[in-house]
Amino acid sequence: MNKKKEVDKLVRLTVLHNFISKQLTEQKDLVKGFISDDDKVIKGEVHKINILHRSYMKFDSALLREHQPELYASYKTKVIHSIELKPLIDQDEEEQLVAPMSAIMGRKPIAFQAD
Numbered sequence: 001m002n003k004k005k006e007v008d009k010l011v012r013l014t015v016l017h018n019f020i021s022k023q024l025t026e027q028k029d030l031v032k033g034f035i036s037d038d039d040k041v042i043k044g045e046v047h048k049i050n051i052l053h054r055s056y057m058k059f060d061s062a063l064l065r066e067h068q069p070e071l072y073a074s075y076k077t078k079v080i081h082s083i084e085l086k087p088l089i090d091q092d093e094e095e096q097l098v099a100p101m102s103a104i105m106g107r108k109p110i111a112f113q114a115d
Contacts, residue, residue, distance in 0.1 A: 011087040019098045
């Protein structure tokens with residue numbers, strides 16, 4: 001295994017993932033904007049999408065922290081260690097990587113933004 005090649009591959013895949021993820025999020029938000037509560041399936045020119053409406057309960061820890069801080073503080077927590085890998089790549093390299101995908105998707109490349 002060539003470690004340098006594997007690092008390069010990870011950078012390329014990360015940049016492409018970020019590009020596709022951003023485009024997917026924008027497209028989902030756009031389509032969700034014209035879905036009504038009665039829709040079960042929406043049709044495009046070629047494809048169809050099933051619409052699954054879901055409701056669920058979610059624990060509101062911020063509300064507990066605000067109204068019962070002593071109870072909130074008594075909950076046990078644990079430390080989680082993780083490794084985050086962010087590519088160090090300049091704008092020109094990134095544009096070269098996402099240009100083919102941009103052409104396929106008919107979109108302008110979006111710059112990778114590190115947090």
